[in-house]
Amino acid sequence: MWLVIIQLKIGIILTFFSLLFAVASLAERKILARIQNRRGPNRVGPCGLFQPIADGIKMLIKEDVVPRKADRALHFLAPIVMVAPMVLLFGILPYGGGLTLVDLEVGLLFFFAVSSVSELAVFMAGWSSANKYSVFGAMRAIAQMVSYEVPLVLVAITPVMVAGSLSLVHMVEDQAGYAIGVIPNWFVLTPWGIVGFLLLFVTSLAEANRTPFDLPEGESELVAGHLTEYSGFKYALFFMGEYFGIFAGSGLAVALFLGGGGAPLPLLQWIPPYLWFFVKLVVLVGIVIWVRASLPRMRIDQLMDLCWKGLVPLAFVNLIAAAIWHYSGGGWQGWILAGGLLVGAYLMLNRVVLRSRCSWERKYYLAKS
């Protein structure tokens, strides 16, 4: 009997996320367009709603070109190894309200174990295309993803330390309830929570190779990085893999910091928790698209500097701040101590970066003659 329920849940989750993928690919182009003062796709169906279907058919019909010197087996396997782990990640996200698929005791560990497999997929894609540019792109992509896994894990450990368990469902329960009636005690509303959420958001952007970290596909330098030799449905799979990466990253951020299925206000609790989970997820995906439209791309060495000299130290400080918050029992003294520590870290980082930047302050002389 429970097998049927499980099948039903899997069905719901998979249909939801593939629908979200279709809608997100359309929403990306629409939001990008709206930011750029234009309308975005509106020819296929009412205001462009059938565009994802059209894209899907196009990808299916398009001829799948495989370069002659390419390593056929690896070339074929790469997209699969890219997408499969991403789909696994949706299993452990705590939607709440009976929709949570499985409550793994080592939920978070499972999340990182599976998401680190996609680096192998990037290598297989880059290497099998036998194209100088794609090897170059693959090298950069792996360097970036492995480097950004360190801050990602460090930041994810802080809520684990406070909640006391690796299971995501337990973490959501820990964030349930409302302090003084109105404010939900989500982790994001604590000093270390704000910093942790921002760090997690930035590192999950880097993990999914999204702007401002979409260096591997840096059009302006190496055409399409490790995706140069892919076309047709395999390219669509990579595209889907990237989107599932964003959904998984945002899902994790929602679960760890935004209180999973919790309603922001007590009187809104009649809406089932999984709906709240999806609303927050969609809002985060919207912010990802908004970031993509407004930030330029970073150089590979700046990217690494940011990771090792910026995010990892900040993640350690955040860990300490969370510990202080935990042992000071939360409340206003927690705010002062943990908050003070974090603000001090930010000011120190601010001064270090400004001093190293050669001449932030620029003077331009307006010659009269």
Add this chain to the structure above:
Amino acid sequence: MTSTEEVESISEKSERLLNISMGPQHPSTHGVFRMKAVLDGETVVKLTPVFGYLHRNHEKLAERTSYLGNMPYTDRLDYFCSLTNNWAYALSVERLAGIEVPERAEYLRVITAELTRLQNHLAFLGFLLNDMGVWATVLIYGFREREKILDLFESLTGARMMCNYMRFGGCRCDVPDGWVEEAKRITDELPGVLDELEQLLTDNEIVVARTQGVGTVPGRKAINAGLTGPVLRASGVNYDVRKVDSYGVYDRFDFSVPLGSVGDCYDRFMLRLLEMRQSLNILKAALNELPSGPIINPKAKNRNLRPPAGEAYGRIESPKGELGFYLVSDKSGTPYRYRVRPPSLVNLTLLEDMCVGQKVADVVVILGSIDIILGEVDR
């Protein structure tokens, strides 16, 4: 030009070097421009630009066409700023044949040239940020404003980019009614847009990190290499042909010439923003004081003009640098020698010196900051 001993050091670690060719179909080079780069990992060791993909031998063509017939061809040189090309050509022919230009025509020339400078710099900002990866957001903000200026050109000269508007001794047609008010409205709106662009770009940490300290050019070297325009002024050299030659009626407007201090990509990028503000000053003043009167010198002969034998070199400050026309006439209807001094080509002299030692991603930003256009480079 890498010195000889450096060349040896390249060959002996040659197996670790990567030869890549950026362009001519590369998405970020401005037209068909190719660079052969030798990379050691991420840093550029050697970079040789390759020219000639858009070479149409414009100068040979001009030697068999009449003086008036050459005017529409000058639109095709720097196809983003056709009006400044026309003005440079008209200026050098007037200097050759000794033709005066009435007041109103001089003012119309200044107005159209400053409008061209505005739309060229707006497009430049868009392309530079597009190279840095902003997914065309800034490009479309720039083009949104540029469209308004191109509509002004279309209602005045008949075409958006191929205006063919200036004649020897003045301009071809007068301003349609309502044009000056429309131009005033646009020049009053633009400062707001520039503030918005500045807020979006100048303090953006990623833009600053990608451009500061990249592709630095010292002033003295820039002068010797013949750099002109915003690229030269970014290195702090105070040389603007509008102020030096004060051709046309530029001496009547009080505008200042922004100068950079370091001479890197960030300064070149900021210079364009500041220059746009100065152009707006000039435009406001010129549009208010536009005198009435003839728009072309009635005595000037345009159709079969036969200037006296001799030569002349006229130059103006085009948005990309000093654009000059060197004409040699042998009293026949077609010029004996017609030479265009292309600012984009000469500004590329130091491209290799700027790029060696920088990262691959910087080469694209450096090329973008010089703002070249291939119609002018290859002619």
Add this chain to the structure above:
Amino acid sequence: MNVVLFIIAALILVGALATVCVRNLVYCALSLAATFAALGMLYLALGAEFIGWVQILVYVGAVAVLIVFVILLTAPDRMRSVGPLFSRSRILGVGVSLGVFGTIAYAVHKSGSLKGSLSMPAETDMQSIGEELLSSYLVPLEATGVLLTVALIGAVLFAREEPVEGSEESQESKD
């Protein structure tokens, strides 16, 4: 339960053999990753969830990627592994492997663990593992921490002397 274990064991064997025998360098690396994954599945099948996922995280996520990165950096063109598959001194090879396999088999037989039935180990949860780690096994935990930091610094020093292409990612991933 045994059927699953046999399948996974077969998978591990096939992966290990592939790692050694396949000519193509890249296939070796990937089959090595597959073997690590199969080992992780083995732990999971035996109910040790923590070890299973840590195995996948550390070995498949980091070590395999490290090996792959080394291939990317060093042998962009030498895809084929050089030299004949089986070296000439075949007898020496077989002799050594038989000796090693014999001693291991004898030790396992002596320890008597095979006698009892394959009983499921006591149900362990994260809580107890955590406390165990930080109480009785605290010293080995700290020692490995120090060891990894030293390895990290060593790698960085190595990378510093002669600039390594791409980024200086050659450190051990987290513990």
Add this chain to the structure above:
Amino acid sequence: MERMASHYRKSGGRWLGSGILRGMGVTLKNWIGSYFDPSRLVTVCYPGERLPLPENSRSFPFLIYDGDDPEAGLRCVACRICEKECPPECIHIENERDENGKPRKRPAVFDIDISVCMSCQICVEVCPFDAIEMDQIYAISTNARFEPLRLHKEQLLKPNEYFRELSPTRSAAADARREAERAKQAKKKEAGKKG
């Protein structure tokens, strides 16, 4: 421009990350604005809505005839000035021959190769008889490279009313010029008859 007269000091972003946030504020303003403020949604859905072309925009030349019969009202007198002055030499004219081979002041063949023409409008400028003007047609793609792109006299001929409604001011000026010309001819003819 109240900035300091001689210096434009670029105040560096003192707070790390504030520049990025301010920049994203601009994109957010454009995103929200595009739903409410028409100036932030500038594109036009082309085939449906079309931007009106300004009056003297130009694409390719066309010949003008007065009245309603193209052959009778043809203004062009085949003086071949435009053929000589056209920079890319894309106009080809052949005079009409009357019975004993003497060229008459009418073009028998008047071809414009619009694949060569760069719509530079010099032919209109140099034509003393206002016989040729610039049209505003731009959707004229064909399926062959050479033949359909050589417009012959019949395809080029359009009535003066079309030109009058295409660009009122220029056609008014042209008509005024022709009126003055015709009046001068008539006065000269009387002076000739009287004198």
Add this chain to the structure above:
Amino acid sequence: MLDLETIIKRVQEAVPSCRIELVSNESHSGHHSLLVDDGHAVEVARFLRDAPDICLDYASNVTGIDWLNSTVKEKVPVTETVEGEEKVNEKTVEKTVPGYLEVVYHLYSMRLKQGPVILRMRTGNRDPDVHLPSLTPVYRSAELQEREVYDLFGIVFDGHPDMRRLLMWEEFEDHPMRKDYFPPEESDESPIDEQARPKQ
């Protein structure tokens, strides 16, 4: 404006053995130029750049001009003995002046903001690879423009760091901007072009 006479005097003091003369120009622009013999061109340029008061530190434009063999009608006083007494009368004689290739440099001073001083160098004849000294060691801005003059006119500049063709592809032999160059026939022209064959 720097007047050319003082410059000529200063140059003759500085570089005594060089031959420098003024070439006048009748057009309204009044841009007269200095003809320098190619033996001492580099020292003259270096002097013009480094002299503190002249300081022509910016070579704006480098151009090549191809002058064909021109026939000059000259009035030559010929003394003929007609019917016994001496009579001197002019007779127009056709004299062909041999053509030459010329390179023109427009020098400006950015520091003193002074107008163009035009330097000309002429080659002896018009055969394919005639040599002239390159001014790139003095003015770096001449580097690409001299390569273009070599590519389109066929003047090889000695001392140029990278003497290659700028615009044409390497295997292209002749030099298109020369007056006696006509493009090869095989270019596929549209019907109109055949009819309107270039008229000269």
